[in-house]
Amino acid sequence: MAGIDSAVSLPPHTAVPPHPAAVPPRPAASPPAPPSQAADALLQDRLAGWVSDLTLLHELTESLIRTGSLDDALRELLRAGAALVGARRGMAVLEPADGLGPTSTVGLGLAHAELGTIETVPRSVTSYGRILDGLDALPEGSLPRPIAIPDLRDEEGLDPRLREVAARLGYAASYALPLATEKAGRLGAVVWLYDEPAEPAERQRHLVQLYGRFATEHLGRLLEVERARAQVATVAEELLPSRLPRIPGVQLAARHRTGPRGGGDWYDALPLPEGALGLAVGSVTGSGPSALAAMGRLRASLRAYAVMEGEDPVAVLSDLELLLRLTEPARSATALFAFCEPQARRIVLAGAGHAPPLIIGDQRTEYVETSLSAPLGMLSCWEAPSVELSPRPGETVLLYTDGLLRRTGDPMDRAFARLHAAAAGVPKADRADPGAVADHVLRTVLPEGLEGPDADGEDVVLLAARFE
Known part of the structure; x- marks a missing residue:
């Protein structure tokens, strides 16, 4: 048998004798069984025991x-x-x-x-x-x-x-x-x-x-x-920001859950000139060390492009698309980049194959309407229009990766509805803290052990920005 060491000898084994009341008495005149039959019966008992x-x-x-x-x-x-x-x-x-x-x-x-x-x-x-x-x-x-x-x-x-x-x-x-x-x-x-x-x-x-x-x-x-x-989880954490920047007019919080195979989901938040802020989330196809390495390269490249032309998110993602096609033609990725001016509460964002952000506030909970686009690396020439929005004071913009939706195990339409219901149900006392908002969403969308870092499934990333 697989897994059992057959070289270990089995000990002597005999069947448990039946209860006397369950066995009819042997007739007094019956002769004893021949020795050969007794030996056969004993052998059969041992074989049955084995x-x-x-x-x-x-x-x-x-x-x-x-x-x-x-x-x-x-x-x-x-x-x-x-x-x-x-x-x-x-x-x-x-x-x-x-x-x-x-x-x-x-x-x-x-x-x-x-x-x-x-x-x-x-x-x-x-x-x-x-x-x-x-x-x-x-x-x-x-x-x-x-x-x-x-x-x-x-x-x-x-x-x-x-x-x-x-x-x-x-x-x-x-x-x-x-x-x-x-x-x-x-x-x-x-x-x-x-x-x-x-x-x-x-x-x-x-x-x-x-x-x-x-x-x-x-x-x-x-x-x-x-x-x-x-x-893998340690490497993934080391490739992500060790801390989030402090920018006047906005509060930031991030949550990252690594899947068992180590995926390529990532997030970033970087200060830009004149008090601006760049927010990004993305996901690289595949899992394991190669996906982590690709994620690290993509995130580092996006940071460089954001510094050069962060005011135009479409240009940032177009440059990232070109880089991916030239350096890793067999791999695709999704990404969303948002250029934020916290003092003016103005956001310009663009996405490539990525799920739309979610605005969470006292008066509304709604998805941002973004243009549909294929992921990075899927088209020979990629470009999608950007979207501009103005969060109200106290509202939180939630960016996330597809892993949050896929870990639910629901069809995508139901997963989106589940996420919307979780965001709408954030207690009023928690809405002033973006970290509490992200935690509530995780607990509600991924109950029964699906939320933990060791749960089966894909990586999960949440990046929450609350505007004052």
Whole structure:
């Protein structure tokens, strides 16, 4: 079976004898079964037991494979392992031995406060701590072994604090399993807790160790993915502005959520001569490092064009179109650039394949009517007329990328309606703060976990400008 080490020998296994009341009494005159038939029956029982065990492991590993995050995998590991060893509660600690993280602690049947109580015990005296810190003397190159404490009340040499916490939380025995393989290394440990003195039987230990090996390899793959995502997110954040400029007459706020694959959505805000301000959002096709590199080049180029001819957004995007066609003919991008004069509350903007901005105020919530245009890189000669608008005092202009709409999973018309409803529902007390406006829109448009940085989907960028 995939994921199960067939080189590990299976322990002796016999079927559980049926309850006597369920079996009719054997006639007294019946002769005993021949030895060959008894041996065949025993062999069939063992084969049936092995098939049952393999079927169970297959079902459990299938459930584990479907998990897509480290915490979900740890919870599934706890649940499946508890069923295998006959426990009700437990905790899993992810702590890679290389020290590069991430770290996580997940409980089964334990509240957050109860996990904290367990962690007050000196780590060196706990079974999971001995595994994580390698405190048990082992031959060089060997992996940690499981640790069973059948009775925490009578076990000799236990720390008094460990006994006290066990009594307070109501568990009497524990079985700790290292999450370690030769390929993945030591990633963490999991410990299951028994309400009464108990210890897994030989068959239970064998099954949970097989399952633990597979789970460790799966956790190792998820760990690599998680680290790659974190690196991509760090690079993306470094390519975006570290802070927004302070310009009289306007307040700015930005929100950026990186997708799991690392897309090319970006934003920018740069001071221009005579108190003007340039605002830009955009998205590059593709994902991963190449999209991030293209996004960085495009954003840097737009900044240069904005300084040279920012008063004409059409010229800025036309120059960007030419650059993209010459340097990256296989890639396309969307962009929106707005030239703002905050003191006069005047905005001139143009977009290339980009979603229209949204004006949010006490008297109105409406999309800005912009001309339809193909994305950058899609036409041999691109040009679309610019649009001029004048926000009223206290109104916020919200720029965003398509990722905000696509993460909803709705058709685009419904996604636009959802965004409009979210903007119209911003509480009056929050409308004086562009950051609060952006946060409300994110929470409302992307509920149920879709808002977080680790949610599945594309990048999301919001840039809010409130005019005084």
